[in-house]
Amino acid sequence: MKPPTEEPPLTDEERAIYAWQMRIPGLGEPGQQKLKGASVLISRCGGLGGAVAYELAAAGVGRLVIAHAGNVKPSDLNRQLLMTHDQIGRSRIESIDRRLRELNPRLEIVPVAENVSSANADRLVAQADIVVDAAPLFEERFALNDAAVRQHKPMVECAVYEMDVHxxxxxxxxxxxxxxxxxEMPVDWKRQFPILGAVSGVAGCIGAVEVVKLLTGIGKPLAGVRLVMNLDTMQVRQLKLMRDPGCPACGSPAS
Structure with missing residues (x-):
């Protein structure tokens, strides 16, 4: 993140748009300036990442780097709210770009028509202050994690399955x-899995709140803690996580 002295000033229009959220204790105009000056990478912008992107655009984050390949399919439409019926067969990233600009025309978008991989992860992570992982495949998640660790970039990790949010x-x-x-890579994980669109939306909104907290310094992030919500039973838990000293990504190097 940029030093406070380098944060871009707000326009009168922006002060009017973000007036309600600037009333949040600790956020105010300085926090809004931090959001405006920030860059966030979102890996996959479907049902989960799309909700993150939409809420960050609404909150006034200045720049979104979005990595998402492929064309819109009918099966996207139950949860991917940045996709529309008239875009079926056309580029997902073009639909994402258009929908986000309709919400926030001041937003700078870096559209990347690729999914994250070990070949492009470092390049993409280097463009952002914070990373959001919303990818469906663990190959993508591990590549993003490793690049974020190497570059010391915070990463908000979001996941959904059936009625569960993590x-x-x-x-x-x-x-x-x-x-x-x-x-280890889960051997039985499949590209397609059961999910209700609203569950993706819940996880995405929580992920967006985490990004805002990290950028502005308000609240207490879920650092070292996994929030687990079962929306079937409405049970909510916080699980403490432990570092693995032998982790190949973030563990201490052998002496």
Whole structure:
């Protein structure tokens, strides 16, 4: 993040748009300036990442780097609220770009029509202050995690399955990283899994709040803690996470 002296000033229009959220204790105009000056990378902008992107655009984050490949399919439409029926068969990233600009025309968007991989993760992470992981595949999640750890960039890790929500915030060098939490690639994980769109929306909104807290300094992030919500039973838990000293991504190097 940029030093306070380098944060861009707000326009009168922005003061009017963000007036309600600037009333939050500790946020105010200085916090809004931090949001305006920030850059956030979102890996996959579907049902989960799309909710993150939409809320961050609404909150006034100045720049979003969005990595999402492929074209819109009918099966996207139950949860991917940045996709529309008239865009079926067309580029997802173009639909994302258009919908976010309709909400916030001041937003700078860096559209990347690629999914995160070990080949591009470092390049993408280097463009952001904070990373949001909303990818469906663990290959993408591990590549993003490793790049964020190498570059000491905070990462908000969001996941959903059926009616379950999982969110944690990874602060490299201070908290467990994703490889500490999930030491090995789950062999039975599939690209398609059961999910209700509203569950993705809940996780995405929580993830967006985590990003805002990290950028502005308000509140207490889910650092070293995994928030687990079962929306079937409405049970909410916070699980303490432990770093793995032998972690291949964030563990101490052998002497």
């Amino acid at each position: 969110v944690t915030t990874i602060l490299p060098g201070r908290t467990p990283c994703l490889r500490c939490i999930v030491p």
